[in-house]
Amino acid sequence: MSKTRAEKAEIIDDIGQKLDEYPIIYLTNFAGLTVAQSNDLRGRFREAGVDYQVTKNTLAQIALDRQEGMDALEEFFHGPTAVAYSEDPAKPARVIQDFLEEEDMERPELKVAWIEGELYEGPEALDTLADLKSREELIGEIVGLLLSPAQNIAGGLTSSGQNLAGILKSLSEREEEE
Structure with a gap:
């Protein structure tokens, strides 16, 4: 069921608020996860104090257009995208890494991490980010x-x-x- 214009505006505002509030943003590709795995991953993020949500790319891009200096993230909003918002640069990486090791999976895959204006791309950046203090x-x-x-x-x-x-x-x- 499609959302009304008001519901979409509310989602865009919510994303915009989170983009303002959190200095660390991770974009992941979650394709291939079962519902149980997705719920497990969400629970792990919640326990770590990381806000994690699946977003509609077009709504996220509209929210990004309203943010100053975040244009570089727009190109990563394609395909299945989930966003992790955090205050700590290493927590989302550690959650993803632990999940991948315990579930013996290749997804979720890090598309990019935005850490106070710097971009860290691809799965190889995950190890570096997880080691941050x-x-x-x-x-x-x-x-x-x-x-x-x-x-x-x-x-x-x-x-x-x-x-x-x-x-x-x-x-x-x-x-x-x-």
């Missing part, structure tokens, strides 16, 4: 690196103080013995 992981590493010198100094001072105390104790014991 999340923002939280990177911040944790930076904080750890920043704290490391202070911890080393504190450890050095503590151990030096303990060594000095040990030396003084040994000297005082030696004087008592003599």
Whole structure:
């Protein structure tokens, strides 16, 4: 059953909102998945905090036309297309990779990933994207690196103080013995 003009306008607005809201967008080809596999994949994306939906190419292209600087994505809206919207560049790739390995399948296939204005095309980019660290992981590493010198100094001072105390104790014991 075809959608009314109002329903289509609502879908276009929804896609446009997501394009504004999320800096990471994955376009995938999901052809060949059964309904059960599609539902499983959707559940995995949901658990990972990734918004995933099948879109009608013409409606997505209209939404893209309304976005500034996203023209490069238009050429990828052909054939069966599902879109994953995310805040984390690696989460969608990891979900897809895990699904492909566990189901021993070749689909869904990454058409392109849009990560803050940069395009990553094709299935070979999936491994690279899955290896990216999340923002939280990177911040944790930076904080750890920043704290490391202070911890080393504190450890050095503590151990030096303990060594000095040990030396003084040994000297005082030696004087008592003599």
